Structures are given as C-alpha cells and as structure tokens.
Amino acid sequence: MRNGQGYSEATEQPWIAPVPLSHLSIEVGHFYLNQITNEPERVRSEFRRMVPLVTAFTESARVQFGPNARVSTCYLVDDYFQPESDPLDTLPRLLAAADEAGLVIDYLARESGCAKSSAFVDGVPVGAPIPIAEMVAARIVSEPAPPDNGGRPPTAQSGWLCNGRRSSDHDPTQAMRTRRYRPPEEFGRREHSIFLDVELWSAGLAEGAPVTRWSCAFLAAVWHLLRLGMLRYQGAAIVNPQPRRGEPWPRRWREVPPVVQLNPTAAPFAAYQTLSMLPKRYIGIEHAVRVVLDHLDLDDDLVNIIVAQGAAEDTPVAVSRTIGERQSHLLLDGS
Numbered sequence: 179m180r181n182g183q184g185y186s187e188a189t190e191q192p193w194i195a196p197v198p199l200s201h202l203s204i205e206v207g208h209f210y211l212n213q214i215t216n217e218p219e220r221v222r223s224e225f226r227r228m229v230p231l232v233t234a235f236t237e238s239a240r241v242q243f244g245p246n247a248r249v250s251t252c253y254l255v256d257d258y259f260q261p262e263s264d265p266l267d268t269l270p271r272l273l274a275a276a277d278e279a280g281l282v283i284d285y286l287a288r289e290s291g292c293a294k295s296s297a298f299v300d301g302v303p304v305g306a307p308i309p310i311a312e313m314v315a316a317r318i319v320s321e322p323a324p325p326d327n328g329g330r331p332p333t334a335q336s337g338w339l340c341n342g343r344r345s346s347d348h349d350p351t352q353a354m355r356t357r358r359y360r361p362p363e364e365f366g367r368r369e370h371s372i373f374l375d376v377e378l379w380s381a382g383l384a385e386g387a388p389v390t391r392w393s394c395a396f397l398a399a400v401w402h403l404l405r406l407g408m409l410r411y412q413g414a415a416i417v418n419p420q421p422r423r424g425e426p427w428p429r430r431w432r433e434v435p436p437v438v439q440l441n442p443t444a445a446p447f448a449a450y451q452t453l454s455m456l457p458k459r460y461i462g463i464e465h466a467v468r469v470v471l472d473h474l475d476l477d478d479d480l481v482n483i484i485v486a487q488g489a490a491e492d493t494p495v496a497v498s499r500t501i502g503e504r505q506s507h508l509l510l511d512g513s
Contacts, residue, residue: 193413194480199487200248201495202239203405203449204232206276206283207253207510208456211260214272221272224510225279228455231508232281235453244493248445250284254401257431258290259394265434266427273440284444285419291436292400293392298420298435308411311392314400315378319475340375341365341469376466395466402467404437406504407448407484408476419447450488450495455508464507471502 206228209221232251239247253272257263269286276283294307318339342364364371378396382389403409409416420435421442428434437447454464481499488495498504 192479194410194477194483195414196483196487197407197415197448198446199407199484200250200445200447200449201243201451202235202247202249203447203452204235204249204251205254205405205452205454205456206232206251206281208256208460209272211256211263211268214268214275215263218271218275221275222279225276225281227510229280231455243491243495246492248449250445250447250449251282252285252287252405252447253283254287254289256289256394258288258293258392258397261290261431263431264429265431266429269427269434282441284439284441285447286438286440287401287404288431288434288436289397289401290431291417292397292404295416295436296432297418303433303435308416310409310411310416311379311390311396311400313409313411314403314474315396317475318378318470318473320473337379337381338375338377339469339473340373341472342367342371342373344373344375374465374469376469378470395463396470398463399467399470402452402471402505403501405448405452406450406501408480408501410477410480417447450484450497451504451506453506453508455510458509458511461509464509468502468505471505474501476501 207224209224214221236247236249239249253276255265255268255272257265273283273286291310293309293311295310296303296307297305320339340362342362345360345362362371362373362375364373376395377393379393380391382391400409404417407415417437419437419439421439439447456464485497485499488497
C-alpha cells in the first residue's frame with residue numbers, strides 16, 4: 179500500500195474483529211453438578227441471596243459508568259470434569275432454581291468450551307473445534323529466576339507455573355553438594371512471600387492415545403479471558419453466544435453451544451470488567467487464575483482495540499492494560 183512516506187504491506191496490520199462489550203459481567207455462583215441434581219433447595223437458597231447482590235452491583239456500575247451502563251450475568255457449568263452427566267437432566271433444574279429465586283441468568287456457558295470450542299450455526303456445531311486452551315497455553319511466558327541454570331523444564335513441558343522462585347530442597351544440581359536450604363520466593367513481593375505453584379495440565383491416555391487434561395485453574399483463566407473479550411481465532415471472535423430457542427436440551431454436552439444466550443434482551447456477554455461471586459472454596463483457584471493471567475503475552479493490537487472501545491464510550495471507560503486489574507471477586511460463605 180502506497181502513501182506519502184513510502185510503502186507498507188497490507189498484512190502488517192492483522193485484522194481483529196471487535197466484539198460488543200458490556201461494562202460489567204457478573205458470574206452468579208457455582209455449583210457442582212451433583213449439587214444441582216441432589217440439593218435443589220440449596221441451589222435456590224444461594225440464588226435467592228444473589229438477587230440483591232446483582233441489583234447492588236448493577237447500581238454501582240451505573241454510578242461508575244453512567245445511567246445506561248450495560249450489565250450481564252453468566253453461569254459456568256463444570257461439564258469438563260463430569261462429562262458423563264446429562265444436560266437434559268441438569269440444566270432444567272438449574273434454570274428452574276434461578277427462575278424460582280428471581281435471578282436472571284443471561285448467559286450459560288460450558289467449562290469444556292474453555293478447552294475446545296466448536297463454532298455453532300443455528301444451534302448446530304460446524305467445523306473443527308478450536309483448541310482454545312492450547313492457544314492460551316502457547317502465550318504463557320515464564321519468569322526465569324536469576325540466576326537461571328535451565329535445570330528445570332519450561333512450563334510448556336512441565337505443565338507447572340509459579341509466581342516466583344522455587345525452593346532449593348529438590349534441586350537436582352545440589353545432589354553432590356551441601357548447601358543451605360533456600361525457601362521459595364515470590365517475585366515482586368512486599369515484605370514476605372506468598373508463593374504459589376500452579377498445575378496447568380497433566381498428561382494422560384484416552385483410548386490408548388495421549389491427551390492433555392487441563393486443570394480447573396487453567397480453564398478458569400481461559401473463562402476470564404473469554405468474559406473480558408480477550409481471545410480471537412484468526413482474528414475472529416471465538417465466542418458467539420447462541421440464542422436459546424426453547425427446544426429440549428441435548429443429551430450430550432458437546433451438542434450444547436459453548437455459550438448460550440438465555441435472555442434475548444441481555445447486554446453483551448463480554449465486558450470491560452468482570453465480577454465473580456463464588457463460594458469461598460474457590461479462593462485458591464482465583465489466586466491461581468491471577469498468576470496465569472499475569473504470565474500471558476497478550477496480543478497488543480487486541481488490547482489497543484479494547485482500550486479504544488472504552489475511550490469511545492459516552493462515559494469513557496479507562497481500560498487497564500493489565501488484564502488482572504479488570505477482574506473483581508466476591509467470595510461467599512456457606513455455598
């Protein structure tokens with residue numbers, strides 16, 4: 179392409195599709211699938227206490243972003259670790275409990291859709307699944323601890339990621355030498371370390387073939403990236419929520435779209451900011467998510483697009499370039 183200053187290649191600026199964004203995406207709790215099936219009153223009770231919380235945070239978003247702030251709600255089903263369950267049995271129970279509690283769930287998503295995601299057209303999967311988890315894993319950049327001797331396999335081989343330097347207790351280079359024990363150390367710590375080592379995946383076999391088993395923490399990191407509009411495949415949006423048309427749910431999870439839009443008038447699925455209202459047992463998972471997000475080499479062009487989208491809002495939104503700063507959490511007792 180020719181201009182007054184010389185020549186530039188048309189391919190220098192890759193095409194990246196923008197996605198519509200809400201101001202806030204609220205995740206409304208999380209249950210194991212057996213809880214949904216066997217403890218309906220517990221689910222209804224938890225959803226009932228979500229209702230005033232959603233109202234309060236929606237009002238807070240209006241204060242922050244203006245009276246027309248866009249807020250959507252979502253719920254993630256953990257089908258990845260319980261693939262043998264039946265969506266036709268589980269999903270009606272879940273949605274009935276939400277309806278009885280007066281809680282509006284705008285979007286329903288599958289955790290297995292954070293590992294691989296098929297495109298859906300009119301509710302039917304088309305094409306080969308997109309290896310979303312592999313794409314995110316390829317963007318992990320580990321922090322080498324100085325001095326790094328390369329004695330430990332990189333994250334891409336080991337499946338582990340930490341937020342600092344590991345202890346010297348099991349360092350194979352120390353086998354023939356006597357040295358003082360060196361405790362683990364968090365990079366960027368204040369006075370003391372909070373060291374975390376996160377297992378991202380493990381290797382296994384399925385029908386005799388090697389498979390990667392993604393961890394809950396890593397899939398949760400992918401889930402946050404999807405909610406924040408931070409993933410593309412060949413420039414196109416990975417998630418295109420499919421409208422719920424009222425037909426019976428399928429009997430197999432892979433036939434359920436990765437994200438289903440339950441509320442036809444809902445604000446967009448992805449958002450500038452996310453809020454996850456979760457049981458306290460997920461505090462470790464969410465800490466691990468932050469470690470993963472802090473180690474990702476995100477696409478600068480995509481980050482620039484979302485920053486520009488925020489700046490162009492009627493009430494401008496200052497979008498942090500640090501992805502972890504766009505998350506917030508409310509951890510709940512007794513769920």
